[in-house]
Amino acid sequence: xxxxxxxxxxxxxxxxxxxxxxxxxxxxxxxxxxxxxxxxxxxxxxxxxxxxxxxxxxxxxxxxxxxxxxxxxxxxxxxxxxxxxxxxxxxxxxxxxxxxxxxxxxxxxxxxxxxxxxxxxxxxxxxxxxxxxxxxxxxxxxxxxxxxxxxxxxxxxxxxxxxxxxxxxxxxxxxxxxxxxxxxxxxxxxxxxxxxxxxxxxxxxxxxxxxxxxxxxxxxxxxxxxxxxxxxxxxxxxxxxxxxxxxxxxxxxxxxxxxxxxxxxxxxxxxxxxxxxxxxxxxxxxxxxxxxxxxxxxxxxxxxxxxxxxxxxxxxxxxxxxxxxxxxxxxxxxxxxxxxxxxxxxxxxxxxxxxxxxxxxxxxxxxxxxxxxxxxxxxxxxxxxxxxxxxxxxxxxxxxxxxxxxxxxxxxxxxxxxxxxxxxxxxxxxxxxxxxxxxxxxxx
Numbered sequence: 001x002x003x004x005x006x007x008x009x010x011x012x013x014x015x016x017x018x019x020x021x022x023x024x025x026x027x028x029x030x031x032x033x034x035x036x037x038x039x040x041x042x043x044x045x046x047x048x049x050x051x052x053x054x055x056x057x058x059x060x061x062x063x064x065x066x067x068x069x070x071x072x073x074x075x076x077x078x079x080x081x082x083x084x085x086x087x088x089x090x091x092x093x094x095x096x097x098x099x100x101x102x103x104x105x106x107x108x109x110x111x112x113x114x115x116x117x118x119x120x121x122x123x124x125x126x127x128x129x130x131x132x133x134x135x136x137x138x139x140x141x142x143x144x145x146x147x148x149x150x151x152x153x154x155x156x157x158x159x160x161x162x163x164x165x166x167x168x169x170x171x172x173x174x175x176x177x178x179x180x181x182x183x184x185x186x187x188x189x190x191x192x193x194x195x196x197x198x199x200x201x202x203x204x205x206x207x208x209x210x211x212x213x214x215x216x217x218x219x220x221x222x223x224x225x226x227x228x229x230x231x232x233x234x235x236x237x238x239x240x241x242x243x244x245x246x247x248x249x250x251x252x253x254x255x256x257x258x259x260x261x262x263x264x265x266x267x268x269x270x271x272x273x274x275x276x277x278x279x280x281x282x283x284x285x286x287x288x289x290x291x292x293x294x295x296x297x298x299x300x301x302x303x304x305x306x307x308x309x310x311x312x313x314x315x316x317x318x319x320x321x322x323x324x325x326x327x328x329x330x331x332x333x334x335x336x337x338x339x340x341x342x343x344x345x346x347x348x349x350x351x352x353x354x355x356x357x358x359x360x361x362x363x364x365x366x367x368x369x370x371x372x373x374x375x376x377x378x379x380x381x382x383x384x385x386x387x388x389x390x391x392x393x394x395x396x397x398x399x400x401x402x403x404x405x406x407x408x409x410x411x412x413x414x415x416x417x418x419x420x421x422x423x424x425x426x427x428x429x430x431x432x433x434x435x436x437x438x439x440x441x442x443x444x
Contacts, residue, residue, distance in 0.1 A: 021067035040405035157203035193345030255354035367415025
């Protein structure tokens with residue numbers, strides 16, 4: 001990778017911006033007014049849009065729904081690395097056409113990763129993926145990405161191994177839907193059902209939140225005064241921030257973020273079972289930070305929220321019940337060892353993601369492709385005065401956050417990035433349940 005010489009936060013270079021079509025290749029560097037790129041852990045493909053002010057009458061020359069947008073944009077003179085975007089997108093729609101004058105029109109071209117188009121259009125024998133598989137869910141994920149989507153190796157990020165051998169049929173799903181179907185059922189070696197499938201600047205990823213949260217931060221974002229002292233105050237200084245959501249105790253209890261009960265009934269073994277679920281243990285296994293979003297204040301019965309049965313989920317059956325059934329062992333022994341562990345993912349998965357997305361902050365920073373969904377950043381949080389004292393710092397906004405979504409917006413003279421970060425931990429102190437004032441308040 002070439003050395004990066006970035007002297008100011010707004011610096012960037014548009015090295016290539018062109019439309020590739022059957023009619024030829026058209027350089028649109030001089031025509032674009034704004035271009036935005038989006039990625040998020042909540043959607044499997046990267047996307048974006050570009051605003052063109054067109055004086056070349058490209059609309060009469062190009063069928064936009066069957067062409068591609070080639071992009072190479074960097075922070076400096078680098079030819080590779082995390083601060084450069086080099087990608088070809090599929091244009092799927094032209095919209096918002098406005099005639100500005102007799103020689104010029106403006107419009108928006110919407111684009112997306114080609115793999116999304118491949119997924120939507122894929123079929124074999126007039127069906128989507130409708131096949132039987134046996135093995136690790138992660139191995140099947142590799143097969144779908146490589147063989148069904150034909151994704152080049154340089155566009156494949158992390159495929160993390162899952163736990164457990166399964167025998168299953170993917171029920172007539174598109175490749176992307178099949179990947180999400182696998183992600184919802186996959187568990188880590190610690191039995192955590194927190195796999196996601198998404199695309200970021202590293203490529204397509206099939207990975208657990210556990211691994212993502214344990215990765216090192218790619219940058220430290222500060223709220224210090226710019227142009228004073230350290231160069232990173234300029235390059236990694238936040239321009240503004242918005243608290244998108246804060247912790248909600250009632251929602252947390254209803255989402256089962258502290259505890260709950262699995263209710264299962266298996267018509268095959270004619271058995272009914274209730275299993276207590278403790279979310280605090282799940283969070284503890286999955287998190288690399290020290291302070292959890294856990295409340296210890298009791299109710300009037302003396303139970304803390306992590307001891308209650310705040311949420312109940314009915315699952316189709318318990319795999320443990322089938323494994324213990326003498327009838328199944330005798331008549332279908334294979335089913336006793338290879339089953340769908342619904343009780344391991346149906347309840348906990350919802351709780352894990354609800355816990356992560358409770359605390360979110362949207363931050364505007366100087367444009368930089370180093371930021372991408374699924375990566376982590378350190379946040380040096382708000383200082384409520386200009387005095388450098390510990391009692392003026394908002395410790396609840398300090399710490400390690402995961403980037404949930406990213407928007408890079410580039411205009412001819414500016415480049416800024418908006419990231420939304422989330423954390424399932426807090427630095428705020430938690431009052432002990434045996435606090436005398438708390439005990440007295442519960443009596444009132």
